Amino acid sequence: MSTTPQTIALAGTGDLAKHICTALLASPSFTPIVLSRSSSTQPTPQTTWFSTHQIPIHKTDYSVPSLLDILNTTKATTLISLINDPTPTYTTTHTALLTACQRSTACKRLIPSEYIGDTETHPLKPPFYARSRAPFRHVLRLQTEIEWTLFNVGWLMDYFLPAAKTHMRPAAGVFPIDLGSWTALVRGSGEEVQSWTCGRDVGRAVVALCGAGAGQWESHTYVAAEWSTFNSAIKVLEKHYGRPMAVTYRSWESIQQTLAESEDPEALEVAQIEEMMVMGCLACPREKTLRQREKFFPEVGFLGLEELLAYADGVDFV
Ligand SMILES: NC(=O)c1ccc[n+]([C@@H]2O[C@H](COP(=O)([O-])OP(=O)(O)OC[C@H]3O[C@@H](n4cnc5c(N)ncnc54)[C@H](OP(=O)(O)O)[C@@H]3O)[C@@H](O)[C@H]2O)c1
Numbered sequence: 349m350s351t352t353p354q355t356i357a358l359a360g361t362g363d364l365a366k367h368i369c370t371a372l373l374a375s376p377s378f379t380p381i382v383l384s385r386s387s388s389t390q391p392t393p394q395t396t397w398f399s400t401h402q403i404p405i406h407k408t409d410y411s412v413p414s415l416l417d418i419l420n421t422t423k424a425t426t427l428i429s430l431i432n433d434p435t436p437t438y439t440t441t442h443t444a445l446l447t448a449c450q451r452s453t454a455c456k457r458l459i460p461s462e463y464i465g466d467t468e469t470h471p472l473k474p475p476f477y478a479r480s481r482a483p484f485r486h487v488l489r490l491q492t493e494i495e496w497t498l499f500n501v502g503w504l505m506d507y508f509l510p511a512a513k514t515h516m517r518p519a520a521g522v523f524p525i526d527l528g529s530w531t532a533l534v535r536g537s538g539e540e541v542q543s544w545t546c547g548r549d550v551g552r553a554v555v556a557l558c559g560a561g562a563g564q565w566e567s568h569t570y571v572a573a574e575w576s577t578f579n580s581a582i583k584v585l586e587k588h589y590g591r592p593m594a595v596t597y598r599s600w601e602s603i604q605q606t607l608a609e610s611e612d613p614e615a616l617e618v619a620q621i622e623e624m625m626v627m628g629c630l631a632c633p634r635e636k637t638l639r640q641r642e643k644f645f646p647e648v649g650f651l652g653l654e655e656l657l658a659y660a661d662g663v664d665f666v
Pocket of ligand 1: 359360361362363364365383384385386394395410430431432433437441461462463464501502503504
């Protein structure tokens with residue numbers, strides 16, 4: 349007997365949203381819709397992909413009445429934010445998302461836009477999140493009506509892939525490896541533990557979370573395909589492509605000097621992420637992540653880096 353698929357609403361039409369929509373479209377249990385500041389009648393390069401895949405785009409100004417109307421009209425049951433906003437308006441927008449869920453007839457689950465690393469041990473890293481995400485986490489904790497989880501994925505492993513094989517645009521200047529120039533700028537010694545998961549598997553994990561029974565979610569959810577280091581990842585890439593990579597290192601002291609002395613806001617934001625890489629903040633906590641893999645994600649089939657590179661060779665798009 350077939351049942352009507354649940355509507356899952358995604359806020360923001362960015363890169364990661366496409367990977368999650370792909371997984372939702374592949375599931376008979378769910379159907380995605382997206383919320384955007386743009387409408388389908390005024391397509392942008394970002395929204396076009398969603399229209400092409402027949403995913404309804406609902407224009408919103410992120411006011412509560414506008415959000416409430418969309419959630420009730422579409423009968424969405426879960427709202428997932430992919431909004432990429434590192435400024436304090438993150439909290440305003442997410443508070444409106446939460447309020448709309450509270451007032452809606454059916455949307456009683458919310459995943460805010462986190463998707464970083466170990467937010468329990470390092471809740472205020474990078475420091476610019478202290479102005480955006482941290483205040484909203486406080487707002488979430490003050491209520492019990494809406495089920496929520498802070499969903500974290502470590503590094504998106506797609507940055508190890510050629511750009512044409514993933515929706516994720518290269519994180520130039522931040523991710524240590526630049527496949528285009530075949531160079532790496534490793535922060536620290538390169539032996540600091542990191543964790544990573546590819547966008548395909550993040551999408552599959554979100555589908556699994558949407559399928560988990562009411563009351564099952566935990567305050568923090570982690571996925572990690574593997575724990576490794578940038579030195580090891582470089583060796584994997586060199587072996588896979590059969591060519592040595594030019595590698596340079598930026599020391600902890602050099603990063604700290606930028607943090608202490610730079611007056612350039614962009615350089616400071618990059619240095620805040622660099623500091624996190626050396627501190628291991630992007631590595632999801634192993635024990636909890638593995639426990640949650642058994643509980644929520646036994647079917648995902650997470651690809652490690654070697655597997656991802658081999659898989660990507662055989663397909664046009666991961
Ligand atoms: N762990 C990792 O390695 C990693 C890597 C990349 C991203 N992330 C995280 O994943 C999430 C999604 O990132 P992404 O790369 O997919 O983002 P993205 O492609 O840069 O954009 C996401 C969308 O956010 C919406 N948006 C941006 N600013 C907004 C604002 N002020 N108000 C409302 N909407 C706004 C836009 O949608 P509309 O134009 O349709 O409104 C945009 O397309 C973020 O939390 C990001 O930090 C993590």
